[in-house]
Amino acid sequence: MDVNRRGLLIIGAAAPALATALPVSVGAQTVAPPDPTEVVRLWPNGAPGGEGVTVSPIVPERSTDPAYRDRYAQYTTDPIMTVMRPDKPNGSAMLLIPGGGYRWSVLDKEGFDVARVFAASGTTCFVLRYRLPADGWSAGADAPLQDAQRAIRLIRSRAAEFGVRPDRIAVLGASAGGHLAGLASARTDATYAPVDAVDEVSLRPDLTVLMYPVATMSGPHVHAGSRMHLLGEAPTAERIAAYSLERMNWTEAAPVFLLHAMDDASVPVENSLMLLTTLKAASVKTEVHLFQEGGHGFGVRLIQGRPAAVWPELARAWAARLDFPL
Structure with missing residues (x-):
C-alpha cells in the first residue's frame, strides 16, 4: 500500500508541470502553446569550419493537428539556443538537446515540450x-559537439544575465541528442x-539527464542511422571506439540520470545498460529508471497516462538530493 500511495502522490505532483506542455484553448479552438521568442546565437561571427557548407536550413512541420507541433530542424547553419525563462527562477539552467538520429533535430517533442515542464518548476x-x-x-562528427560545448560555456559565462548559478547547469539529451549530451559530459x-x-569558462555540465540515449556505435545494439549520419558509411574501428559513450573515460564527470523504456525498438535499452556499467566503474553518481x-x-x-509519465518528477527528486533544483 505504501508503494502505491507514493506512486499516486508522484503522479499527482507531476500533473501540474505536465499540463504546461499540453495544448491550450484559444476561443473555441485548441492550439499548441506559443513558442518562446528569446534566441541566442552561439557563434558571433558564424559557426567555425563552414567554408564547404552549401546546405540551406529548413524547419518542416509534420503535425496536421493544431493542438500540437512536431517540427524538426535540418541543415542548420546558424546554431541557436531558444531561451525559456520561468516565472519563478530556481537558479538552475538546463540545456536541452533533442534527438533526430543526427539527420535532423526535433524541436518540439524533446525540445520545447520538455522545456516547458522544467521551466514550470523554475x-x-x-x-x-x-x-x-x-x-x-x-569538424565533421565534432560539429554538433562544438555547438553543445559553446552553448554550455555561453550559459555559464552569462549566468548572471540569465539569472542562474554558474555551477548549476544541467544538460538533457534525448536519443541521438542523448549521445551528444553524453559526449559533452x-x-x-x-x-x-x-x-x-x-x-575561458568550463565546457562541462554540472548534471546530465539522458533519455533513451544512443550510446554505443558498435555491435548488435547500435542505432545504425545515428552512426551512419555521425561517422559515415564505413567508420574505422578507432572512430567507432572514439564515439561510443560506453568506451569513454567518464572519470570526474557530473552525476547522470538515465531513463529508458524496455520496449524501445529503435535504440535498445542495452545502450543505457552498457553505459551504466561504465558509469559505475568510473564512480559517477548515477540513477537509472x-x-x-x-x-x-516519447x-x-x-x-501521458503511463507509468513513464512520472520521469520528470523522478529526475527532480534525484537532483534535489544533489542540491540541484530542477
Whole structure:
C-alpha cells in the first residue's frame, strides 16, 4: 500500500508541470502553446569550419493537428539556443538537446515540450538547435559537439544575465541528442579554437539527464542511422571506439540520470545498460529508471497516462538530493 500511495502522490505532483506542455484553448479552438521568442546565437561571427557548407536550413512541420507541433530542424547553419525563462527562477539552467538520429533535430517533442515542464518548476531552459555532421562542416562528427560545448560555456559565462548559478547547469539529451549530451559530459577537450572570453569558462555540465540515449556505435545494439549520419558509411574501428559513450573515460564527470523504456525498438535499452556499467566503474553518481513500456522518442506528450509519465518528477527528486533544483 505504501508503494502505491507514493506512486499516486508522484503522479499527482507531476500533473501540474505536465499540463504546461499540453495544448491550450484559444476561443473555441485548441492550439499548441506559443513558442518562446528569446534566441541566442552561439557563434558571433558564424559557426567555425563552414567554408564547404552549401546546405540551406529548413524547419518542416509534420503535425496536421493544431493542438500540437512536431517540427524538426535540418541543415542548420546558424546554431541557436531558444531561451525559456520561468516565472519563478530556481537558479538552475538546463540545456536541452533533442534527438533526430543526427539527420535532423526535433524541436518540439524533446525540445520545447520538455522545456516547458522544467521551466514550470523554475529551471531556466535553453533548447539547442545544433549543426549536423554530414552537412560539410570541417569538424565533421565534432560539429554538433562544438555547438553543445559553446552553448554550455555561453550559459555559464552569462549566468548572471540569465539569472542562474554558474555551477548549476544541467544538460538533457534525448536519443541521438542523448549521445551528444553524453559526449559533452564525458569529454574534457575543447573541440574548437577559442572565439572570445566566453571560451575561458568550463565546457562541462554540472548534471546530465539522458533519455533513451544512443550510446554505443558498435555491435548488435547500435542505432545504425545515428552512426551512419555521425561517422559515415564505413567508420574505422578507432572512430567507432572514439564515439561510443560506453568506451569513454567518464572519470570526474557530473552525476547522470538515465531513463529508458524496455520496449524501445529503435535504440535498445542495452545502450543505457552498457553505459551504466561504465558509469559505475568510473564512480559517477548515477540513477537509472527503466520502464516496461514507452517505446522510443516519447518525450513527455506521448506517455501521458503511463507509468513513464512520472520521469520528470523522478529526475527532480534525484537532483534535489544533489542540491540541484530542477
